[in-house]
Amino acid sequence: MSRYQHSEELLTRALQTIPLGSQTFSKSKTQFPEGASPFFLEKGKGSKVWDVDGNEYIDFMNGLLCVSIGYADDEVNNAVCTQIQNGTSFSLPHRLEMEVAEKLVEMIPCAEKVRFGKNGTDATSGAIRLARAYTNKEMILVCGYHGWQDWYIGSTSRNLGVPESTRALTKTFVYNDIESLKRLTALYKGKVAAIIMEPMNVEFPNPGYLESVQQIAKEEGIVFIFDETITGCRFAKGGAQELFNITPDLATFGKGLANGFPLSAVVGKSEIMDLMEDIFFSGTFAGETASLAAAKVVLEKVEKLDTPTALRKTGEYLLTNLNKLIIDLECQSFLKTAGHPSWSFLMIQDTEPYSSFEIKTLFMQEVLQRGILTFGTHNISYSHSVEDIDTLLSCYKQVFPILKEAIETQTVKEKLNCKVLQPLFKVR
Ligand SMILES: Cc1ncc(COP(=O)(O)O)c(C=O)c1O
Known part of the structure; x- marks a missing residue:
C-alpha cells in the first residue's frame, strides 16, 4: 500500500470538482511529484503537520510562509476563539x-x-x-x-x-x-x-x-x-x-x-x-475580526519575543550546517543555498544529463518519505526548534548522497517512483 494512498484517492476525488485540486497554485499537484507526495494535510501543531494518511512531517513550507509563529498557536487561537464568540x-x-x-x-x-x-x-x-x-x-x-x-x-x-x-x-x-x-x-x-x-x-x-x-x-x-x-x-x-x-x-x-x-x-x-x-x-x-484578533497577538509576539531575530538565528544555524554538509558530501556541483536565513532556499542546478526538475523530483521523493515537508525552501517559523533543524540536516545527510550517486551513475529516473515535475513559470 502506498504511503500516500488516501492523499492520492482524495486528489482523484478533488479533481472531479476542483480544477488543479487546490485553491493555491503552489500547493497543487503542479509542485508535488504524483506517486511520491502527500496532497492533503489534516492537522498541524507547532512546527509539525500530519497528512491524511497519518504521516508526520516537520513543515518547512508553513502554508507558504503564512504560518509565522507555528500551527495552532494557543495564544493566537484563544484570541480568535474569544473574538468569534462575539461575532466575526x-x-x-x-x-x-x-x-x-x-x-x-x-x-x-x-x-x-x-x-x-x-x-x-x-x-x-x-x-x-x-x-x-x-x-x-x-x-x-x-x-x-x-x-x-x-x-x-x-x-x-x-x-x-x-x-x-x-x-x-x-x-x-x-x-x-x-x-x-x-x-x-x-x-x-x-x-x-x-x-x-x-x-x-x-x-x-x-x-x-x-x-x-x-x-x-x-x-x-x-x-x-x-x-x-x-x-x-x-x-x-x-x-x-x-x-x-x-x-x-x-x-x-x-x-x-x-x-x-x-x-x-x-x-x-x-x-x-x-x-x-x-x-x-x-x-x-x-x-473581519477573527483575523484581526489573530494579527494583534502575532504583532505582540513579533515585538515582545522579537520573533524576527529568533527566525534569523534558527535559519543561520540551518544554513551554516547545510553549507558545510554540501561541502562535506561534495555536492557543490548541483546544490547551493540562497536567501535570507528566515526564508532560505536549497537550489538544485541542472547537472548533465539531468534537468534541475528531474533531480528535484528525486529530492522531494526522498525528503517527503523521511517526514520533511519542503519543495526546497526553508520557511522558518517561530516554532522550529534546534531539534527540528537537526532532524532536517540528518535527513539531508541521508538524501544528498542518494542524489549524488544517482546523478553520477545516471540512474535518477530509475530511482523515481513518480512522474517528473514539469518546469513551471518562474517569477523569482
Ligand atoms: C511577495 C508576494 N507578493 C504578493 C503575493 C500574493 O499574495 P496572496 O497569494 O496572498 O494573494 C505573494 C504570495 O506568494 C508574495 O509572495
Whole structure:
C-alpha cells in the first residue's frame, strides 16, 4: 500500500470538482511529484503537520510562509476563539481595525496610514491603484512576485486571460541590476506610476542597490513600493525596510501577519494613502475580526519575543550546517543555498544529463518519505526548534548522497517512483 494512498484517492476525488485540486497554485499537484507526495494535510501543531494518511512531517513550507509563529498557536487561537464568540464580520467597523492599524504604524517605518485586505494580492493591487491615482500615470515596473491580478500576472508567462492592453502597461526589471531599471525608466519616461519590488527574495541586495532604486523613483516622480508580503515581520520587526534601512512610499503586508488567518495590509505615507478615500478599495471581509484578533497577538509576539531575530538565528544555524554538509558530501556541483536565513532556499542546478526538475523530483521523493515537508525552501517559523533543524540536516545527510550517486551513475529516473515535475513559470 502506498504511503500516500488516501492523499492520492482524495486528489482523484478533488479533481472531479476542483480544477488543479487546490485553491493555491503552489500547493497543487503542479509542485508535488504524483506517486511520491502527500496532497492533503489534516492537522498541524507547532512546527509539525500530519497528512491524511497519518504521516508526520516537520513543515518547512508553513502554508507558504503564512504560518509565522507555528500551527495552532494557543495564544493566537484563544484570541480568535474569544473574538468569534462575539461575532466575526459586522455591519460597521470594529475597534480591532484601528488597534491593529495603530500597531502597524508604530512598527513599520513607512506606515503612517493603513488599509486592510485579505490576500497579498488585495494589498499589492490596492497599492498599484493608489500609485496610478497619485501620479496620474499608468506604467508599472515590477520585480518579484506580486499576486494573481491582471496588472501583475499579465507580465509573466502565465498571462492567459489578461488583455494585451493591460499586459503592455507592466514591465519587469532584474533584481540587483540597476541598469535594467534605468533602461525602463528611460524608455517610459514620464509614464511610470510605480516601481513595486520584493525588497529581497533569493539574493541579498548589493550594497547601494535599493538606495539607487529609491533615488531613481524619487527623481522620476514614481511611487516606490516594497512588496513585503513575505518579508514583513520576518526580516525585522518593521520588515525588510527596517533591515535594509530604506523607507519606501508604500508597502504591502500579508502572509504571516496573522499566523495563517487571512489578512493583508497596504501601508504608507499619508499623502498617498489618503487617496484611499477617492479610489475604490473595499471588501466585505477586509475588516473581519477573527483575523484581526489573530494579527494583534502575532504583532505582540513579533515585538515582545522579537520573533524576527529568533527566525534569523534558527535559519543561520540551518544554513551554516547545510553549507558545510554540501561541502562535506561534495555536492557543490548541483546544490547551493540562497536567501535570507528566515526564508532560505536549497537550489538544485541542472547537472548533465539531468534537468534541475528531474533531480528535484528525486529530492522531494526522498525528503517527503523521511517526514520533511519542503519543495526546497526553508520557511522558518517561530516554532522550529534546534531539534527540528537537526532532524532536517540528518535527513539531508541521508538524501544528498542518494542524489549524488544517482546523478553520477545516471540512474535518477530509475530511482523515481513518480512522474517528473514539469518546469513551471518562474517569477523569482
Ligand atoms: C511577495 C508576494 N507578493 C504578493 C503575493 C500574493 O499574495 P496572496 O497569494 O496572498 O494573494 C505573494 C504570495 O506568494 C508574495 O509572495
